Amino acid sequence: MKASFNWLRALVPTLPNDPREVAGRLARGGIEVETMRTFGDGAEKCIIARVTALRAHPARTGLRLVTVDLGAVGAIEVVCGAANVPDPGGLVVFAPLGTTLPAKGMTIGRREIGGIVSEGMLCSEAELGVSNESDGIIVLPAELAAPGARFIDAVPSAHDTIFELGVTPNRPDALGHIGLARDIAALSSIDWTPPPLKSALLAHGKQATSEVTVRIEDAEGCPHYAATIVEAVTIEPSPLWLQHRLTSLGIRPISNVVDMTNLMLMLYGHPLHAFDFDRVSDATIVVRRAREGERLTTLDGVERTLSTDDLVICDTKAPIALAGVMGGAASEVTSLTKRVLIECAYFDPRVIRRAARRHAIHSEGSHRFERGIDSGDTMRVLTDVTAGVVELTRGHAVPGATLVVAKEIRQPSVRLRNARISQLLGFDIPAAEVATSLRRLGFVKLSGDAESSTFVVPTFRPDVSREVDLIEEAVRLHGFDAIPRAMPTVLAIQGPPGRETFLRRVRDAAVTFGLYEALTYSFVSPEQLEAVGAPAPTVILKNPMNDQRSVMRTSLLPGLFESLSRARRHGERDVRLFSVGTLFGEAPAGQLPLETSHFSALLAGDRPSYLQHAEPVDAWDAKGLAIGMLAKLTKRSADVVTYTADKRPLYLHPRAAGEVRVDGVAVGRIGLLHPDVAAKFDVGNDTVVVELNLQTIADLPKKAERIAHLPKFPASTRDLALVLSDDIPAGDVLANIVASAGDLGESVSIFDRFVGKGIPADHASVAFRVVYRASNRTLTDAEIDARHAAVVAAAQSRFGAQLRS
Amino acid sequence: MAGPPQSSNSENIESNIDAGLATLRAQFPARFNAAESEPSLREENAKLLGKKGELTAILKQLGAVAPEARKAIGERVNALKTEVEAAFQKRLATIEAAKRDAELNARPFDLTLPGRLAAPIGHAHPISIVRDEIVDIFARLGFQVHDGPEIELEDYNFTKLGFPPDHPATDMQDSFWTTSGHLLRTHTSNIQVRAMLSQKPPFAFIAPGAVYRRDDEDATHLPMFHQIEGFMVNERVTFAELRGVLTEFAERLYGRDTTIRFRPSYFPFVEPGAEVDVRCVFCKGGGCSICKQTGWIEILGAGMIHPAVFEHCGIDPEKYTGFAFGMGVERIAMLRYDIPDLRMLVENDPRFLVQF
Numbered sequence A: 001m002k003a004s005f006n007w008l009r010a011l012v013p014t015l016p017n018d019p020r021e022v023a024g025r026l027a028r029g030g031i032e033v034e035t036m037r038t039f040g041d042g043a044e045k046c047i048i049a050r051v052t053a054l055r056a057h058p059a060r061t062g063l064r065l066v067t068v069d070l071g072a073v074g075a076i077e078v079v080c081g082a083a084n085v086p087d088p089g090g091l092v093v094f095a096p097l098g099t100t101l102p103a104k105g106m107t108i109g110r111r112e113i114g115g116i117v118s119e120g121m122l123c124s125e126a127e128l129g130v131s132n133e134s135d136g137i138i139v140l141p142a143e144l145a146a147p148g149a150r151f152i153d154a155v156p157s158a159h160d161t162i163f164e165l166g167v168t169p170n171r172p173d174a175l176g177h178i179g180l181a182r183d184i185a186a187l188s189s190i191d192w193t194p195p196p197l198k199s200a201l202l203a204h205g206k207q208a209t210s211e212v213t214v215r216i217e218d219a220e221g222c223p224h225y226a227a228t229i230v231e232a233v234t235i236e237p238s239p240l241w242l243q244h245r246l247t248s249l250g251i252r253p254i255s256n257v258v259d260m261t262n263l264m265l266m267l268y269g270h271p272l273h274a275f276d277f278d279r280v281s282d283a284t285i286v287v288r289r290a291r292e293g294e295r296l297t298t299l300d301g302v303e304r305t306l307s308t309d310d311l312v313i314c315d316t317k318a319p320i321a322l323a324g325v326m327g328g329a330a331s332e333v334t335s336l337t338k339r340v341l342i343e344c345a346y347f348d349p350r351v352i353r354r355a356a357r358r359h360a361i362h363s364e365g366s367h368r369f370e371r372g373i374d375s376g377d378t379m380r381v382l383t384d385v386t387a388g389v390v391e392l393t394r395g396h397a398v399p400g401a402t403l404v405v406a407k408e409i410r411q412p413s414v415r416l417r418n419a420r421i422s423q424l425l426g427f428d429i430p431a432a433e434v435a436t437s438l439r440r441l442g443f444v445k446l447s448g449d450a451e452s453s454t455f456v457v458p459t460f461r462p463d464v465s466r467e468v469d470l471i472e473e474a475v476r477l478h479g480f481d482a483i484p485r486a487m488p489t490v491l492a493i494q495g496p497p498g499r500e501t502f503l504r505r506v507r508d509a510a511v512t513f514g515l516y517e518a519l520t521y522s523f524v525s526p527e528q529l530e531a532v533g534a535p536a537p538t539v540i541l542k543n544p545m546n547d548q549r550s551v552m553r554t555s556l557l558p559g560l561f562e563s564l565s566r567a568r569r570h571g572e573r574d575v576r577l578f579s580v581g582t583l584f585g586e587a588p589a590g591q592l593p594l595e596t597s598h599f600s601a602l603l604a605g606d607r608p609s610y611l612q613h614a615e616p617v618d619a620w621d622a623k624g625l626a627i628g629m630l631a632k633l634t635k636r637s638a639d640v641v642t643y644t645a646d647k648r649p650l651y652l653h654p655r656a657a658g659e660v661r662v663d664g665v666a667v668g669r670i671g672l673l674h675p676d677v678a679a680k681f682d683v684g685n686d687t688v689v690v691e692l693n694l695q696t697i698a699d700l701p702k703k704a705e706r707i708a709h710l711p712k713f714p715a716s717t718r719d720l721a722l723v724l725s726d727d728i729p730a731g732d733v734l735a736n737i738v739a740s741a742g743d744l745g746e747s748v749s750i751f752d753r754f755v756g757k758g759i760p761a762d763h764a765s766v767a768f769r770v771v772y773r774a775s776n777r778t779l780t781d782a783e784i785d786a787r788h789a790a791v792v793a794a795a796q797s798r799f800g801a802q803l804r805s
Numbered sequence B: 001m002a003g004p005p006q007s008s009n010s011e012n013i014e015s016n017i018d019a020g021l022a023t024l025r026a027q028f029p030a031r032f033n034a035a036e037s038e039p040s041l042r043e044e045n046a047k048l049l050g051k052k053g054e055l056t057a058i059l060k061q062l063g064a065v066a067p068e069a070r071k072a073i074g075e076r077v078n079a080l081k082t083e084v085e086a087a088f089q090k091r092l093a094t095i096e097a098a099k100r101d102a103e104l105n106a107r108p109f110d111l112t113l114p115g116r117l118a119a120p121i122g123h124a125h126p127i128s129i130v131r132d133e134i135v136d137i138f139a140r141l142g143f144q145v146h147d148g149p150e151i152e153l154e155d156y157n158f159t160k161l162g163f164p165p166d167h168p169a170t171d172m173q174d175s176f177w178t179t180s181g182h183l184l185r186t187h188t189s190n191i192q193v194r195a196m197l198s199q200k201p202p203f204a205f206i207a208p209g210a211v212y213r214r215d216d217e218d219a220t221h222l223p224m225f226h227q228i229e230g231f232m233v234n235e236r237v238t239f240a241e242l243r244g245v246l247t248e249f250a251e252r253l254y255g256r257d258t259t260i261r262f263r264p265s266y267f268p269f270v271e272p273g274a275e276v277d278v279r280c281v282f283c284k285g286g287g288c289s290i291c292k293q294t295g296w297i298e299i300l301g302a303g304m305i306h307p308a309v310f311e312h313c314g315i316d317p318e319k320y321t322g323f324a325f326g327m328g329v330e331r332i333a334m335l336r337y338d339i340p341d342l343r344m345l346v347e348n349d350p351r352f353l354v355q356f
């Protein structure tokens, strides 16, 4: 909503002549002033000039030399290219040297055109920023002002300050200058009433005019409909002041009738519509729902197919307007129009909103109707607009107006208990102040006693229906700055920590392991999910942003791969990302989709190394990350079990894909990315991933948090190195050693793996360290040697391994 | 007959031994002192006293010495050994001290070489950092974190919160709908509804999470972003307490010299409703490009929970009052870190993430 500072000051003359101050008051009252700009920026320096002589430019065709009288300054000859320079005696607008015209992004300087020096310029409206387009320079009525007068004194409408307001949807009253004036007056503690009508209020009733018949067939959609008729109209462009006002408020001037309805729209916030009455068949207006498939070509030239939910204005033959949204082209007021019918109605907000959305039209009219216009100002607005149209068109109004009230709109009255104010706000506003505030805002006090008062809500405040709404109005005018600070005395009882705490531990652990946290969208494409072998999406968006973001994810990997691919394009090779987010699964019958938290990480490029040649990450980095994460999160050691071919997730490399288990429970997977998938996402083959189901991990049975007591007796360590065929998993050998070390074995670990000189092809020397210890005695060397010999023998015979010396 | 020559031979040998010992005694200090390092000292010591050393060689003659003389020689040998051992230790200590001094005085290590990290350094996302910080502030003020679904019923996301169907207020939050008729929550205010439906006051919750609005991605909009909603319900919770809690919050987030202001505004689920600005932390109120010369930055929406919301959730609005507030994590992060374009937050460029 754009608002004119000059107009507001005309309505409330006691307002300070300071747009900033007024903007501040509006904002403090809850009407945000988003921007403030000058209309006619550039017009300030311009002066009125009278043409005294005209001659052709000696060198340039199409240009003329115009001598103008600038009053006290004298006369000057300037070059002008406009075709509409008036004959001597005509008034034009002169911009002297140094005038800045922001609308054109120029400052007028001394110019030489074809050997003639021009110091100044005759201006068009567009150049002064008071019109979006101009057909030639401004020509003013010859008696308007004396040469030398300031243009903005002669044409005050050419200069204004325009506020761009952010009006919240609950305040339709602030979508017109009358409503804004009321609010700013109340906020300024000014007693104010709307200016009186210039003409007497129209008499109305079914018989007030016999020229038109109005029938409302849908009382819900159209509670009120009123109309007047103006005959013998002359349709022509509006006077400058009106064009300026509309242009300054962002509305394109069209013709005197349409412009007048738009002016009233901006004054009252009440949309109006003018029909060419001779195009209304049988002089009959019918307000009804459209019939399925009925067609209407609207003013924007679009032929629309209507549905039975659309409210339409019809004549006896067909729809002639989409009620409250847009008029029809067939009944549009044109230069040929002789009689106009002016509509002033109240339409149901929800009906208008649905129609506007269905037809994707957002008009000044629908914007207001859908928020709820003043249901009580119909006759006032109609009277005002009719008088205005009569004046501008030099027509005459058919006496009276037709008003049909199909449904009364009842005004609620609301009781306000004085005690409730401090109960809700924590401080008191005196009842007298509240009453004054409400009165200034248009509330009428119906009754009252020491404890409470009852107020009738004005018709222009459909947002007010409860006691708390009155309290809001009271505190809004009292000033939010005056709200004291207090701290609540009782706070909630704390419950057990929820998912948040766990998820934060996950993130902290991942950061500890040197990963960077990525934030990825929940919506992905089905193809991306398929590419990573994720479950098919079951939550499908009906209105996605685009095909690439059309379903809710069942894997975090596509988002991470997108990020990796982008990083690679930026030349970042070594990438370590993780993401914690929600995956969306199928909804159990009658319930919302299942949401589970997951963790995914990827490592790509080289492993961080210290002053030595870096090596690419591999599957064991992924395994280590998974085990590390789970150790932090569960205090347990996880296993990674190689997938059998039938269980392997297809996005992982067939040689390097493992299931992550904690105490036998599958909690995730790790592996090297399959090269085909790497190619699809445009990431390198050297990418490994970790996926963990955080829900499963959080649900693992709680482990007793007790320490293992430290051993009392010493340990002895024996190492053995076995030359193993690559077909033998080292983990199997380790398990075998653990088994044969039996009760004397405390731990077994792999501490070296060597391939190369002295080791046969497809073999590796793997070194194990066995720690022997008994809990109840110091083991003798003989005992340990005997057990270790058994361990070695068992491993050798079981795996056909050579002992490496 | 057999005695004297024997004895004389024995005495000769004895004097040989003594001469050998005397030679050793005379030599060892110099030989030790000539050793410059611990290994050469030990080598010298072994030459003197080792199994194959010079003393052993001398003592090989001992078998030929009369048994009654052996004890005395043994005592002399031990005395010499003690002397040598003491000298060895002394020399060893000298060498070690010299070595230690040399080590201490050698060229300093090159600490300009990079540090060796225990693990590579990880980085939390700025949204997580800001979100955790805000949640922690409210947790310390007594608010408890409450979870809720990201895919929600229209009833919980809109209707129960006082957004009637076909009301322009829903324009403020253009929604994503699923084919099964649910929507992606447009705010975490759905938690308010869920908490009120499932629990009895008093309570104070903070609800962080992802929310979705159908806005085109640009420098100031993302279709998915993060919100933190907080609310408190009890008998006689007041607007002044809302101001108190939010002032405390702002002071803890931005420092004790922060001030906030309330401006009347509209959110369907609160009445009165307010937008809350903090004094611009960059220009301290003087006006700058970040606050668009106003000196204030809007960071929160807030208000007293609308009685209709209480009624929709089965709570008596005559008995209970409450406040609610909500803020966008992206906006606060953007302001804090001077992030010029919100899309940087979802692009996950390592060069961006490494800065947090």
Ligand SMILES: [Zn+2]
Binding pocket: B280, B281, B282, B283, B284, B285, B286, B287, B288, B289, B290, B291, B292, B293, B295, B296
């Ligand atoms: Zn600032």
